[in-house]
Amino acid sequence: MKTLYRQFISATLLILFCSIIVGFALANIIYFSISKDNINSQNVKFAQEVANGIENMHDSKDSMHAYLSLIGNSGYQLYLISSSGEKYPFGEEFQNLKIPHETVQTIIDGEIYHGMKYASSSLFMMGHFSNRLENSVGVPVITKQNQYALFLRPDNKSIFSDIHVVLMSFVVAIAIISLLGVVIMTRKLIRPISSLTEATKAVKNENFNYRLNISRNDEIGQLAENFNLMQQQLAHNDELRKGFINDVSHDFQSPLMNIQGYSDLLQTDELRKEERLQYAAIIQRESKRLSNLTKQLLILTSLDQPSYSLQRNSVRLDEQLKETIRNSQWRINERELELSYKLEPVSIQGDAELLMSVWDNLLSNAIKYSEFGSVISITCRQVHDEIQIIFKDSGIGINNEQLTQLFVRFYRVDTARKKDGTGLGLSIVKKVVELHGGQVNVTSKIGKGSTFGIKLPIRRI
Secondary structure, three states, rough: OOOOOHHHHHHHHHHHHHHHHHHHHHHHHHHHHEEEEHHHHHHHHHHHHHHHHHOOOOHHHHHHHHHHHHHHHEEEEEEEEEEOOOOOEEOOOOOOOOOOOOHHHHHHOOOOOHHHHOOOOOOHHHHHOOOOOOOOOOEEEEEEEEEEEEEEEOOHHHHHHHHHHHHHHHHHHHHHHHHHHHHHHHHHHHHHHHHHHHHHHHHOOOOOOOOOOOOOOHHHHHHHHHHHHHHHHHHHHHHHHHHHHHHHHHHHHHHHHHHHHHHHHHHHOOHHHHHHHHHHHHHHHHHHHHHHHHHHHHHHHHOOOOOOOOOEEEEEEHHHHHHHHHHHHHHHHHOOOOOOOOOEOEEEEEEHHHHHHHHHHHHHHHHHHHOOEEEEEEEEEEEEOEEEEEEEEEOOOOHHHHHHHOOOOOOOOOOHHOOOOOOOOHHHHHHHHOOOEEEEEEEOOOOOOEEEEEEEEOOOO
């Protein structure tokens, strides 16, 4: 497997290599388009000045040689060829003295030789540093005694002056330090990623207690923080799942045992009619309890499907709320509750069956957790482009900590609230409302009651 560390180092080296290639190419472009002509012209001009200095001398041949030696020692390579074929080197020697005789004769005849401009053997600017006689400039020199071809070029040692050495050392030092820095930073970057890899393996094995000790103020630090939050949520969901399985198993087992037990009792021949009716009523009640549980589970399963689509039709919400109140009237009377409602006639495009389950769950909760003789109020009204439905009770209330988990699936506030409940009702409420483009919120105080508010847009979502 190609590790991220190796990939990062390889990518850095590749970028560095490409940068060198591009920089070298740009340097060549600048050299060939600007610098090459300027360098050639400057050397031709200097060679002509040297030639003029020789021509103006009235001394002997030794004086001319001394003058050229002085020029050579000042950082130039010179080569003097006379018309009779005599050759005199001055300064640093050329490594390659090969040059066509025709070229020498052309210079002696009075033409200027631009070897640094045209005779380079390389397409790259490195040809500029080639220590060959052809890679020079040539000018004619005419004295009283003879005619010469004077070849001249700067000595490579003078080109690479002290400042160039310093700059080159500076560039090399930066390159080495940069590479070392990249290696160190890469190791520092990869270490937390390796820790994250180990943590994901732990999560895969359902170990939700693996903690990441990564303290960084960057994206990796945020990733580690979010990973820890994800672990906490997964641990919480796992706990809820296990608790839900236990609760649902109990909720299924209890009515099933009652149904089985009372069914056995109904088979007894000695039962009186009153007992038989009582047992049948218990079986019926437990059957409805099972039916309600399975219905809620099926609703949630359907809503969780990505392909689920709402069956939208025009729905009169005030009529639905009235029907919900009528269906629960016996429970309201049984607990001696006072129910008031103010329902404006409003309609939306929505799924009538799902919306009915919302009102049924909210009213059932209000009845279940209200004290005997307390008050429940329901309000439905249109405010601008949305519909607001409010269920308010004066029951036992919910504390702030429990409010944050209220709509979490399978969550039930406490053991007192587990009676006849599955922890699914409010999850269904939230899911259905959100599918209709609305939102649900709740406020509550212990001993004061709870208020559930639903907002639904009138426009089609």
